[in-house]
Amino acid sequence: MAFTVPNFTRKQVSKAGNVLIDPNSTLEQRSTAFDVLNHWRSCHAYPINTFQATLRNRLKKVCESALVAQRLKRSPSILKKLTLNPGMQMARMQDVGGLRAVVENLHQVRQLEKIYREGNFSHELIGIDDYINNPKNSGYRSLHLIYKYKNPINPIYDGLCIELQVRTKLQHAWATAVETIGTFLDQALKSSEGSKEWLDYFKLVGAAFALLENSPVSEAFSSVEPIDIYRNAHEETERLEVKRKLSAFAIAANAIESRQTQGHYHLVVLDSETRMVKIRSFGKKKLVDANLAYAEAEAAAESSRNLQVVLVATNSIDALRKAYPNYFLDTRQFTFNLQKIKRLVEGKTR
Numbered sequence: 001m002a003f004t005v006p007n008f009t010r011k012q013v014s015k016a017g018n019v020l021i022d023p024n025s026t027l028e029q030r031s032t033a034f035d036v037l038n039h040w041r042s043c044h045a046y047p048i049n050t051f052q053a054t055l056r057n058r059l060k061k062v063c064e065s066a067l068v069a070q071r072l073k074r075s076p077s078i079l080k081k082l083t084l085n086p087g088m089q090m091a092r093m094q095d096v097g098g099l100r101a102v103v104e105n106l107h108q109v110r111q112l113e114k115i116y117r118e119g120n121f122s123h124e125l126i127g128i129d130d131y132i133n134n135p136k137n138s139g140y141r142s143l144h145l146i147y148k149y150k151n152p153i154n155p156i157y158d159g160l161c162i163e164l165q166v167r168t169k170l171q172h173a174w175a176t177a178v179e180t181i182g183t184f185l186d187q188a189l190k191s192s193e194g195s196k197e198w199l200d201y202f203k204l205v206g207a208a209f210a211l212l213e214n215s216p217v218s219e220a221f222s223s224v225e226p227i228d229i230y231r232n233a234h235e236e237t238e239r240l241e242v243k244r245k246l247s248a249f250a251i252a253a254n255a256i257e258s259r260q261t262q263g264h265y266h267l268v269v270l271d272s273e274t275r276m277v278k279i280r281s282f283g284k285k286k287l288v289d290a291n292l293a294y295a296e297a298e299a300a301a302e303s304s305r306n307l308q309v310v311l312v313a314t315n316s317i318d319a320l321r322k323a324y325p326n327y328f329l330d331t332r333q334f335t336f337n338l339q340k341i342k343r344l345v346e347g348k349t350r
Contacts, residue, residue, distance in 0.1 A: 002288050003046040004039060005156055010091035013040045017090030021082050034075070034295075040090070041072050042291040044097030047149040047160050048072075051099055052313070054121070055164065059101060062111045067102040069323035070313045072291075075298050080191065094127065094146045095163035100323060102172045106132065106213055109143055109166050116145055116164075124148040126161070132171075135218040138192050138199070139206015140175065142167040173333035174209050177246065178202050179326035183272045184249060186305060201236050208233040208341050227345075234345045237338050246331045249275070265290040265313050266320050268327045269297055273306040277328055279317065 008016075016036035019025045025033070048070045059066045073096045082088055103109055109132065117125070127146035135141045145164040149157050167175070178189050181202075187194025189202065207217040207229050216222075221229055237243065263281025267290060270277050282290040294311040301307035310327065314320045321328050 002285070003049075004042040004288070004291070006040070006043045006160075008036055008040060010089075010159075012036060013091040014089035016040075017078075017082050020079055034299075037075055037078065037090070038291070038295040041075070041078075041096055042287075043157070044072060044160055044162070045287055045291070046154075047157050047162050048097045048099060048313075050149075050151070051123075051147070051162050051164065055099055055101060058112060058115050058119070059103075061115065063103040063108045065104065066108075067319060067323045068100070068314070069319065070097075070099045072097060072294070072311055074308075074310055076301075080188075084191070092161075094161040097160065097162045098165065099162065100165045100167070102167055102169060102323065105168055106215060109168060112166055113143060113145070121147075122152075123150050123162075133216055135206060135210060135216065137203065137218055137220060138178075139203045139209075139218060140178075141171045141206065141210060141215070142175070168213065169333060170209050170213055170337060173331070173337060174202070174206055176326045177205075177331045177334040180246065180249060180329055180331050183270070183308065183326070183329075184245075186272075197240070201240060201242070204229065204233050204236060205338075209337060212337065212340065230341050231345050234338075234342050237341075243335050243338060246335055249329045249331070264315075265311060266317070267293050267297060267311050268309070268320070268324065269301075270308045270327045270329075271306050272308070275329065279320075281317075 013036060016033035019029050019033040020037065052068060052070050056068055059068065073093075078090065078093065078096065081093065082090060101112065103112065124147060125145065126148050127144075129144040129146070132141050132143055143166045145166070147162050147164065149160045149162060151158065175190075181198060182189035182194065185195060185198065187198075189195070189198055192199060203218065203220065207221040207224075210217045211226050211229060217224075217229070264284040265282040265287060267280040267282070268277065280293060282293070290311060294309070297309045301309050308327070310324065312320060312324055314323055321330065325331070325333075
């Protein structure tokens with residue numbers, strides 16, 4: 001498999017990031033800077049590949065049914081992060097390369113965390129963001145382990161950062177619904193931007209889902225009785241007609257899958273206007289082609305607010321659907337747990 005090797009200095013990478021968020025940059029400057037971004041991003045494929053092999057091996061001891069996916073951060077997300085965090089340098093961004101593991105429950109999250117923190121691992125753990133014990137105000141919950149690649153056998157990639165996200169199915173369901181609703185509102189709810197009504201709704205449901213897992217709620221709900229959180233979440237779900245809206249989105253979604261369903265890398269393009277999903281798959285030896293197609297698809301998406309593009313590595317299309325259900329407008333797990341909350345409320349009020 002041919003992996004991209006870094007051929008830009010960290011200074012050049014950071015300069016490219018600055019050019020891309022500068023409204024006064026010329027088209028020529030932006031074009032050159034995008035080439036640097038795409039190259040820099042694709043360099044993370046080798047460290048990710050190394051990490052995912054270790055992750056799959058460790059998950060065998062914890063949860064054999066776990067979902068595993070790896071992705072290179074979307075360029076719009078990279079630029080947005082740079083814009084929202086003045087002074088951040090693209091070369092130091094910690095989540096350009098990301099891995100996700102979705103397990104059954106919180107116990108398995110902590111088991112995997114323990115294996116990583118206490119086990120043999122040559123790479124440097126540089127940060128832990130525990131958004132399960134300390135949920136974000138948005139309601140987001142997950143465990144993030146941030147590593148700096150370090151390998152004396154192949155030091156050319158040393159210093160590149162990889163973020164490992166570990167979350168439960170319930171946490172995954174919440175995050176999927178946020179992205180799906182955000183897609184159809186054309187608002188960045190995931191980044192806590194957009195409709196206050198919907199942002200408040202997901203904060204509330206995030207607290208309710210935390211209670212379902214006997215997990216801490218965000219600070220905003222720390223003094224609210226659990227039954228009141230459940231009741232308010234149910235009432236807002238009904239008022240906003242959440243289940244009906246999500247069902248309508250899902251019914252409208254038509255997946256157009258390439259015939260190369262055995263590919264390892266999958267380029268996914270969601271058109272939220274037509275509710276169409278296109279998948280182009282690439283074999284393990286076609287990583288360079290996959291990265292080129294990713295860059296081309298993102299360039300096309302720049303001129304359309306309706307298109308969302310991501311390049312993901314999974315073992316199968318089925319695993320892709322489960323790991324990134326928001327690209328397939330699939331929120332069934334979310335609505336299933338809303339029903340749980342409804343039953344809890346009805347049981348308490350009878």
